[in-house]
Amino acid sequence: MLVKFLPEEVRAKISAGEVIESPSDCVKELIENSLDASANRIEVEIIKGGKRYILVKDDGVGIHPEDLPRVILPFSTSKIERFEDLMSLRSYGFRGEGLHTISRVSRMLISSRFFNQETGYEMKVEEGKVVYVRERGMPVGTKVEVFDLFYNLPVRRNFLKKEDTERTRIIQLVKSYALVRPEVSFRLMSDGKEIMNLPSVKDPKERVEDIYNTRFEELLLERDGIKVRAFLSVSQKRGEIRLFINSRPVQNRELLEYIKRVVGNRRIGICFLEMPQYMLDVNVHPKKWDVRLMQVGKVKELISESIKRKAYLPSLSQEKGHYSAEPELVGIIESTIIVAKWMDSLYFIDQHLLEERINYEKGLSSERACKSAIKAGEKLSTAQANKLLKEWTKLSNPHTCPHGRPMHYRIPLKEVYKQIGREL
């Protein structure tokens, strides 16, 4: 057998298979590019599950006209310069192969107007080669269109999943990025129909609730530089777990299985982890669907602690006590803390957080619940305080505010008696 060197085009097509196997892989690369370009609005359009046509349009910084022909060259990136840059990476992209790979296996139109330019340019690309570049009027930003994916790789094309399957994958993908970037508005069109239209929001919880159309609890925990922010659905229906590490959607099997075990099968659990970039290696998966973590054990511990701390607390009304009277107002400290005796304990309750939680459970968004609640330092009448206490006992979560902060501090009366040397 004679060993031969494969020609460049064959090499490129073979290696393209690692990054781009399906329309959803293209959409992933293009959305990540738009996010890296600081887009505030991203529009995705697909025809026939993306097999016929994919468009990703953004209002980001755009591509400089001189850079336009370079973006489809292999290893062309504006995001890193040295390997060590991966240690402090803040962008999704770093390999400089996304556009190159797509351009090898499709026909593309890349149009862009750089933020400080008067006009935009459109570049047509076929089989990785520039066919033309011409001027074109357009707003600042970038629009990438991909036609007939794998038209030049018939075997790969035949192996594509059904249109419906590809469409579902793309919807899930757009959802993922929408979950992790609530400040960006997303719109998804499929065969001319609008599938998703999410306005930009400040509070991540609002985005989560917009997407799943159900209420969530927010849990927060931070230790040793690792931060867990998780959202758990209040209602129990069909379970779904999603994991994000430093803003990347990640499919790390070990962690996903673990979270599922802690959360249970019937809740939606969205888990965002943040940690210093040096604690992970993002360069381990061809499509960047996984990362390697330095301290998995510690991460697991934090996840289970944050989730267990809230989700499985028994509600107040289920707690067994010696007395089951209504809460009794003891007083209000510094127009901020309501002190009440209820069942066998003394409670110190933050008046603002309590009213915020009541408003929230009545159906207001967490932001509005907060705005319309009484502030710390504002004077409550005894009647008002008693009314709040009454509503407190009926809350489905009487322990934390909508943002996950504990709203009361409890001392068992037994403890008070014990401290002063009396038996209860």
Ligand SMILES: Nc1ncnc2c1ncn2[C@@H]1O[C@H](COP(=O)(O)OP(=O)(O)OP(=O)(O)O)[C@@H](O)[C@H]1O
């Ligand atoms: N939507 C966009 N807006 C602005 N610039 C873009 C956009 N898409 C691509 N670019 C520019 O083109 C370059 C090449 O993009 P490409 O996706 O091929 O590589 P990358 O994002 O740098 O790395 P990776 O291969 O890991 O995604 C980017 O580094 C960026 O400078």
Ligand SMILES: [Mg+2]
């Ligand atoms: Mg990229």
